Amino acid sequence: MKNLDQRNQIIEYSLKLNSTNLSPLRSGNISLRGIEDDAEGYLITPSGKKYETLKPEDIVFMGLNEDEKKEPSNKPSSEWRFHRDIYTNKKEAHAIVHAHSPHATAVSSHGKPIPPFHYMIALAGGDDIKCAEYATF
Numbered sequence: 001m002k003n004l005d006q007r008n009q010i011i012e013y014s015l016k017l018n019s020t021n022l023s024p025l026r027s028g029n030i031s032l033r034g035i036e037d038d039a040e041g042y043l044i045t046p047s048g049k050k051y052e053t054l055k056p057e058d059i060v061f062m063g064l065n066e067d068e069k070k071e072p073s074n075k076p077s078s079e080w081r082f083h084r085d086i087y088t089n090k091k092e093a094h095a096i097v098h099a100h101s102p103h104a105t106a107v108s109s110h111g112k113p114i115p116p117f118h119y120m121i122a123l124a125g126g127d128d129i130k131c132a133e134y135a136t137f
Contacts, residue, residue, distance in 0.1 A: 029077035
């Protein structure tokens, strides 16, 4: 199987999202930049599968130029578009972890930027953490 190490890494860290309560149940997703069959793209967690049941073959490869996954057997996370857009526009991005921790979700629902409480915010290239307006999906 192609990218077996990357697929296993995605599974390992998906399980950590649950065990650390960063993203309870199936509320987050993880992707890693990769190449498959000479196509640049990314591997991403599938839609609707419990992390505890994930197998390497469940992880979905998406090309950067794909608008939808052609194989109906494994659907990518419903949020695959923002992963694609980040990889397309940020060449230095090699992994994306999209989490929904209860505390971060509560803070972000206020719609106000989070002040720079940690030096890593500056290292990420900002003065604060921007929070989008709350909206249902």
